[in-house]
Amino acid sequence: MAAACAPFDKPDLRDEIENARREREQIIDHINLDQVTFSGFSEQAETLATGLIQRFADYIAAHKDEIAALDFFYQQPYRRRQLTFDMIEELHEHLSKPPLMLTTERLWSAYARVQAGQVKGLTSRRQLTDLVSLVRFALGLDTELKPFSEQVDKRFQEWIFRHNAQRGTAFSPEQTEWLRLMKDHIASSCSIGRDDFDYAELADKGGLQKAWGLFGNELDGLMDEMNEELVA
Template identity: 35%
Template structure:
């Protein structure tokens, strides 16, 4: 049976934080806070196209910077993509191989994690996964360890 344990922080919690800081008296947005850090000379490391385009999940990057976990501004989606590339490399070095179909699932799971700070089994019944059978398709294409893969991707990519 397919079962993936819950992820640590959920997108609705991040969105709630974004909504709270956007309220008066401050009316802050992720863009405003991000650009404020850039204006005081905080180093930016990320893709050029994401330098001035921010999502609610970038609050995670700002919190990591403020907590001293990171020493530069890196968009959350860029961090997830880099962690995914490293995860795939480690899998390859350990002898794991993924079919084109399995990579389709993994690549899209990574994109969901990048935009939502995690993924769970319920996400597999939504686009783009529903076009390949949702949870049943994941089980068919990824095998019985589909739940374990989701847990591992959440742990490794959403850190």
């Protein structure tokens, strides 16, 4: 035991240990506790967010006749053509490159800073189609900023309820499941057409042949309705 402790009898080693202790020592004051005086966003951060939102609005107004995705929302509903993923992708490319650097994530965060009470889905992972929600909110078409998928879900529920009420017989459980698959595709891609049945889950479930077997001649009309009502 004495041999093991012998190195600590050296003054130089004891001094090094004491110096190291002082450097790392933390004193915790349990009496004079810190108090939070402000828990919101800084004034500078809010100013930057406001400026970013203004640049977004200015860009929409200046390019509404040049970029198809913007022109879509300025048209009267009866004149609108189908909004496509390619159109949204084109808009995203214009917004996200310098000097604007207006990515979907930055815009969503900016609105959350400035209009927190009207912004939902802060913890959701941003999708490219959320740009649809951002444009609609900026133009005043929606009073709340919600993820595009949530908006599609809500409109789908309203659409299928109305359809079932108007039809002689409601959609069967299998038809309803396929309509939900089609709705999910619209939520991620903005639209659905015959070619889309060759991809992902729609193809795994039987593709266009299966869908045609379930809906027959109604299929194209149902897709047109869903593209119009679930997006715009």
